[in-house]
Amino acid sequence: MDLLEGRSAIITGAAQGIGLAIARVFAGAGARLVIADIDEQAAKDAAEELVAGGATVLPVRCDVTDEDGVEAMVAACAAEFGSVDVLVNNAGITRDATLRKMTAEQFRQVMDVHLFGTWLGMKYASLKMREQGNGSIVNISSISGKVGLVGQTNYSAAKAGIVGMTKAGAKELAHLGVRVNAIQPGLVRTAMTEALRPDIWAEKLAGVPMGRAAEPEEVGRVALFLASDLSSYMTGTVLEVTGGRHM
Numbered sequence: 001m002d003l004l005e006g007r008s009a010i011i012t013g014a015a016q017g018i019g020l021a022i023a024r025v026f027a028g029a030g031a032r033l034v035i036a037d038i039d040e041q042a043a044k045d046a047a048e049e050l051v052a053g054g055a056t057v058l059p060v061r062c063d064v065t066d067e068d069g070v071e072a073m074v075a076a077c078a079a080e081f082g083s084v085d086v087l088v089n090n091a092g093i094t095r096d097a098t099l100r101k102m103t104a105e106q107f108r109q110v111m112d113v114h115l116f117g118t119w120l121g122m123k124y125a126s127l128k129m130r131e132q133g134n135g136s137i138v139n140i141s142s143i144s145g146k147v148g149l150v151g152q153t154n155y156s157a158a159k160a161g162i163v164g165m166t167k168a169g170a171k172e173l174a175h176l177g178v179r180v181n182a183i184q185p186g187l188v189r190t191a192m193t194e195a196l197r198p199d200i201w202a203e204k205l206a207g208v209p210m211g212r213a214a215e216p217e218e219v220g221r222v223a224l225f226l227a228s229d230l231s232s233y234m235t236g237t238v239l240e241v242t243g244g245r246h247m
């Protein structure tokens, strides 16, 4: 199904993990891609893989906390492909620690990347999308933002904040033809979760009714649904991709 044929999509943090999986799914649906990541070489390597598979890809170095960088990323997509049809705000980090041990710096870093980064992406992409009269923004939140997880006061707050931002943005932009939705993944097999201690991984898995972690592509396919016209009457929604965890 060529659900994104002729459309351009920017994905942040796309050099690996869920972002790269979204890129693979979008490429399979015919999208032209901007692969943005803070690690320039990793973005180029990911782009090379996608191009080898037949995709049209522009790798861009972008730190989502840098306003000029985000503005330039959106401008690069418009210049290369003529439009900015989809933005996936996916870049993310964790700096887990209990309240007792978490530093102000760890709190701010997580707020900066997730909340400010997502806001910058929404701001600059929507400027272009409102000119076009169409666009779809997909924000990657987390189930941690719904239920709050121990050791993640920073991350849970940021991911819950993304939900509020998604709904506010959806209301502002709906009449301009721009939709904004969010995804809350649960436990997904990526570098972010591979860093978890085995006992913590097992504890999380025990809470998943489906009894397994998600593969990144399973988040990618939900992102495709929200990015494409399949979800044309949906805005301001939050879709949980959790195998039933914390339903």
Ligand code: NAP
Residues within 6 Å of the ligand: 012, 013, 014, 015, 016, 017, 018, 019, 036, 037, 038, 039, 062, 063, 064, 065, 089, 090, 091, 092, 093, 113, 117, 140, 141, 142, 143, 184, 185, 186, 187, 188, 189, 190, 191, 192, 193
């Ligand atoms: P990942 O494998 O660590 O990938 C995140 C990517 O974002 C990396 O390529 C990283 O680059 C990049 N990045 C970090 N800071 C950035 C910045 N300031 N600007 C641009 N790019 C930046 O993580 P993931 O598991 O795929 O997670 C992707 C998204 O899903 C995140 O928003 C995460 O919070 C969310 N999520 C993940 C899970 C899960 O179970 N994995 C569950 C719920 C939600 P470097 O590696 O060079 O830092």
